[in-house]
Amino acid sequence: MSGCEATALETNAEERARAGLKRGADTLDARGEADVLRRLNGGMFMVPRRLIAANAWLGHIPFAGWLVEVARPRILVELGVHRGASYFAFCQAVQESGVRAFCYGVDTWRGDKHAGEYGEDVYQDVVAYNARHYVDFSALLRCDFDEALAQFEDGTIDVLHIDGLHTYDAVRHDFLAWKRKLSPRGVVLFHDTVCRHLDFGVWRFWREISAEYPSFEFRHSYGLGVLLVGEEPASALAEIAACTEERRIHLDRLFAALGARIVALAEVAQREAEAAAAARRFEDAEEGRRLAQARCEALEASLQERTRRIAALQAEMAAAGEAASAASAAVAVAEREAALALVQERDAALAMCERALADVHRSHSWRITAPLRAASRWLRGLT
Numbered sequence: 001m002s003g004c005e006a007t008a009l010e011t012n013a014e015e016r017a018r019a020g021l022k023r024g025a026d027t028l029d030a031r032g033e034a035d036v037l038r039r040l041n042g043g044m045f046m047v048p049r050r051l052i053a054a055n056a057w058l059g060h061i062p063f064a065g066w067l068v069e070v071a072r073p074r075i076l077v078e079l080g081v082h083r084g085a086s087y088f089a090f091c092q093a094v095q096e097s098g099v100r101a102f103c104y105g106v107d108t109w110r111g112d113k114h115a116g117e118y119g120e121d122v123y124q125d126v127v128a129y130n131a132r133h134y135v136d137f138s139a140l141l142r143c144d145f146d147e148a149l150a151q152f153e154d155g156t157i158d159v160l161h162i163d164g165l166h167t168y169d170a171v172r173h174d175f176l177a178w179k180r181k182l183s184p185r186g187v188v189l190f191h192d193t194v195c196r197h198l199d200f201g202v203w204r205f206w207r208e209i210s211a212e213y214p215s216f217e218f219r220h221s222y223g224l225g226v227l228l229v230g231e232e233p234a235s236a237l238a239e240i241a242a243c244t245e246e247r248r249i250h251l252d253r254l255f256a257a258l259g260a261r262i263v264a265l266a267e268v269a270q271r272e273a274e275a276a277a278a279a280r281r282f283e284d285a286e287e288g289r290r291l292a293q294a295r296c297e298a299l300e301a302s303l304q305e306r307t308r309r310i311a312a313l314q315a316e317m318a319a320a321g322e323a324a325s326a327a328s329a330a331v332a333v334a335e336r337e338a339a340l341a342l343v344q345e346r347d348a349a350l351a352m353c354e355r356a357l358a359d360v361h362r363s364h365s366w367r368i369t370a371p372l373r374a375a376s377r378w379l380r381g382l383t
């Protein structure tokens with residue numbers, strides 16, 4: 001299924017859901033109970049752009065979208081932004097609804113003992129995202145919540161979301177410190193009102209404070225308390241706070257179902273991102289394999305060339321060896337023949353001498369001088 005088809009199906013599903021809810025609202029209206037359901041707005045069907053997987057706030061995004069359209073805040077403040085799952089949902093709702101609000105996100109972006117400590121990259125990412133999408137009406141204040149108080153006039157904040165450290169003392173402190181900043185229509189949201197593990201204490205503070213002001217609570221996604229602190233809350237909020245427990249359950253289920261859809265969308269997006277990352281890793285590995293194979297083939301070709309060259313050199317060496325031994329044999333033959341010729345030459349010279357000597361012995365003068373030579377020998381014998 002293509003992305004367009006998926007979007008079309010989603011839109012149809014949304015339209016069907018709206019039509020169904022509207023029919024339900026009309027039916028209830030006939031019984032005089034539909035005031036809340038008649039308050040349906042587009043904000044509750046908003047699909048967040050920034051889907052942070054496994055985030056505890058995801059399930060409340062439909063309510064955030066709905067609330068912005070209903071409360072129409074001029075100033076919205078969030079205490080505890082972290083990666084911006086809730087904060088950027090508020091910003092997107094402001095942008096898509098056209099409500100003229102200015103939003104402030106306050107955080108040290110250092111983390112706390114419940115959220116855990118995290119690195120500078122989280123802040124850089126949030127700043128970049130804010131600059132890309134919402135810089136016209138959203139400012140990030142990097143400081144302690146108490147330090148940020150001085151930035152706001154008393155009685156000016158219409159929506160305050162408290163989502164910092166979740167101990168009883170911290171949430172009580174944050175509420176009491178910021179209470180005077182709320183406008184007459186001011187509404188405060190508390191996240192994690194049903195969470196009881198470790199030293200989470202929002203549930204305990206919520207039990208106390210919700211007895212003092214009109215309020216209602218969603219129990220899905222770790223709980224979200226909605227406290228109407230101002231004396232002039234938006235009428236839809238006042239109606240919900242005043243309605244029966246039975247109808248509040250319906251409302252809870254409605255927003256829980258819409259929230260579950262956002263959680264599911266985030267899971268799908270995460271799976272898709274993981275699949276895309278796995279596909280990229282596979283592509284990289286495949287490319288690596290292709291390169292290694294090409295290198296192997298090149299090495300194989302080079303090896304064959306060397307083997308061929310070694311064989312050629314060996315053949316050349318063998319041929320050279322044969323030529324060398326043939327040459328040394330020829331030299332030996334020549335030397336022997338030269339020596340033989342020399343011997344023959346000497347033999348011939350000797351023979352010639354002997355012949356000459358014999359000729360001398362046979363000559364006439366030699367014979368005449370024979371007595372002289374004999375006398376000479378005799379005289380030498382006497383001396």
Ligand SMILES: C[S@@+](CC[C@H](N)C(=O)[O-])C[C@H]1O[C@@H](n2cnc3c(N)ncnc32)[C@H](O)[C@@H]1O
Nearest residue numbers: 080081082085086107108111144145163164165
């Ligand atoms: C639970 S997280 C916020 C979750 C966020 N609303 C979301 O949608 O994911 C709490 C954040 O509050 C911040 N924080 C806690 N106490 C703070 C304080 N006193 N001043 C400033 N920031 C604080 C932490 O740094 C952390 O990022």
